[in-house]
Amino acid sequence: MSNEVAALKGRLLKSIGRSIYVYRVDCGGCNGCEIEIFAAITPIFDVERFGIKVVPSPRHADILLYTGAVTRAMRMPAIRSYEAAPDPKIVVSYGACGCTGGIFHDLYCVWGGTDKIVPVDVYIPGCPPTPQATIYGFAMALGLLEQKLKETTHVEGEDESVPLIHPGVPYGLRVALERRARRMAGYLQGRACAEAFMGALEAPEPAQVDMRITQLIAKEEDPRRAEIFTQLKLVFTGMLA
Amino acid sequence: MLKFLKEVLRVGEATQKYPFAPAEICEGFRGRPEHDPIRCIACAACTSACPANALSMKTDADAGTRTWAINYGQCVFCGRCEESCPTGAISLTKDFELAVARKDDLIKRAVFKLAYCRSCGAPFAAAKEVEYVGRILASYATSPEEAERIRANAEVCPECKRKLDVEQIARSNPVQQMETAR
Numbered sequence: 001m002s003n004e005v006a007a008l009k010g011r012l013l014k015s016i017g018r019s020i021y022v023y024r025v026d027c028g029g030c031n032g033c034e035i036e037i038f039a040a041i042t043p044i045f046d047v048e049r050f051g052i053k054v055v056p057s058p059r060h061a062d063i064l065l066y067t068g069a070v071t072r073a074m075r076m077p078a079i080r081s082y083e084a085a086p087d088p089k090i091v092v093s094y095g096a097c098g099c100t101g102g103i104f105h106d107l108y109c110v111w112g113g114t115d116k117i118v119p120v121d122v123y124i125p126g127c128p129p130t131p132q133a134t135i136y137g138f139a140m141a142l143g144l145l146e147q148k149l150k151e152t153t154h155v156e157g158e159d160e161s162v163p164l165i166h167p168g169v170p171y172g173l174r175v176a177l178e179r180r181a182r183r184m185a186g187y188l189q190g191r192a193c194a195e196a197f198m199g200a201l202e203a204p205e206p207a208q209v210d211m212r213i214t215q216l217i218a219k220e221e222d223p224r225r226a227e228i229f230t231q232l233k234l235v236f237t238g239m240l241a
Numbered sequence: 242m243l244k245f246l247k248e249v250l251r252v253g254e255a256t257q258k259y260p261f262a263p264a265e266i267c268e269g270f271r272g273r274p275e276h277d278p279i280r281c282i283a284c285a286a287c288t289s290a291c292p293a294n295a296l297s298m299k300t301d302a303d304a305g306t307r308t309w310a311i312n313y314g315q316c317v318f319c320g321r322c323e324e325s326c327p328t329g330a331i332s333l334t335k336d337f338e339l340a341v342a343r344k345d346d347l348i349k350r351a352v353f354k355l356a357y358c359r360s361c362g363a364p365f366a367a368a369k370e371v372e373y374v375g376r377i378l379a380s381y382a383t384s385p386e387e388a389e390r391i392r393a394n395a396e397v398c399p400e401c402k403r404k405l406d407v408e409q410i411a412r413s414n415p416v417q418q419m420e421t422a423r
Binding site for chain 1: 255264280281282314316317320325330337343345346352353372373
């Protein structure tokens with residue numbers, strides 16, 4: 001960005017006050033982002049308290065909001081709306097597709113990211129970004145809030161070693177429990193169930209394991225989870241036998 | 242008019258206070274995936290599970306490093322990485338404030354060292370992964386000597402392992418064994 005453009009943008013931000021006109025350019029998105037943009041202008045999130053208004057023409061706009069992965073067919077209209085907007089303007093790239101192309105990044109007809117065709121000032125990632133993330137992104141574009149994310153690189157130190165997740169539970173038993181739980185409840189919930197069960201196994205005083213498991217099943221309010229715990233108990237007693 | 246005012250007073254204020262107050266985030270919200278490089282064994286399970294290729298793993302054999310990277314700009318917050326991680330190194334947080342002005346700020350990297358094969362000296366996997374696997378396999382051993390042998394065996398690349406197996410079989414002379422068995 002040249003100094004002249006930066007100075008113009010600084011002047012725009014200084015004088016824009018509470019009259020921020022946004023024009024939305026859909027460059028081949030799935031419309032998930034549009035739904036979240038319109039959710040942001042509902043009374044629950046109400047971006048109009050900051051003066052943000054969605055306008056129907058790029059000639060009225062201060063901010064251009066690009067959504068979608070930039071398809072081959074939409075690149076010319078996207079450039080035309082960029083040129084139609086009066087200078088100085090702020091360009092916001094919205095959603096995972098707008099930032100990098102997202103899940104469509106390697107499609108044959110996708111350019112992959114708004115920054116491939118127009119200069120972008122602020123990127124708002126998310127698939128789609130929630131209305132709160134939208135508000136945060138706009139506040140950042142207007143210089144009201146600070147950026148939180150920073151580029152980091154971690155380099156492996158000397159003698160770095162990964163701790164075992166449940167050192168008290170034998171590995172074979174852990175694998176059997178996790179497999180059974182995942183088969184019954186899927187990866188995420190299954191892991192949560194297996195973790196709770198192994199927590200009961202691993203607690204001090206190994207003599208009371210049976211009692212702790214019975215308590216875990218009795219205390220569980222969700223009958224589905226209680227059933228999974230019962231099945232895990234069968235796996236556990238089966239391995240002991 | 243009075244009816245409308247009554248309704249307004251009954252409902253109260255619907256607008257959320259964010260950004261002047263912390264946002265109300267519901268249970269199970271899928272936000273920014275947080276990666277703990279200390280717990281990571283660089284096994285690349287998350288990179289092959291990632292549908293948007295936001296996670297990537299690049300190996301530089303000359304420098305002896307393997308670089309794991311996440312691009313938050315490409316992430317679709319599906320949580321497949323969390324599901325597939327064997328050590329619980331990556332998990333989704335409730336953080337949604339990800340907007341950046343510079344695109345490179347969306348990238349987070351972790352550099353891991355490579356392990357070199359005991360037999361041929363070529364790099365074949367991340368050092369942490371080999372150490373982790375060796376530790377788990379050795380926990381099945383019945384004697385300290387066997388544990389040491391298993392751990393040493395884990396530090397051999399797959400190609401060398403195949404060659405060593407063939408050599409071992411040749412040494413045991415299978416033809417003679419078959420004849421004596423007959």
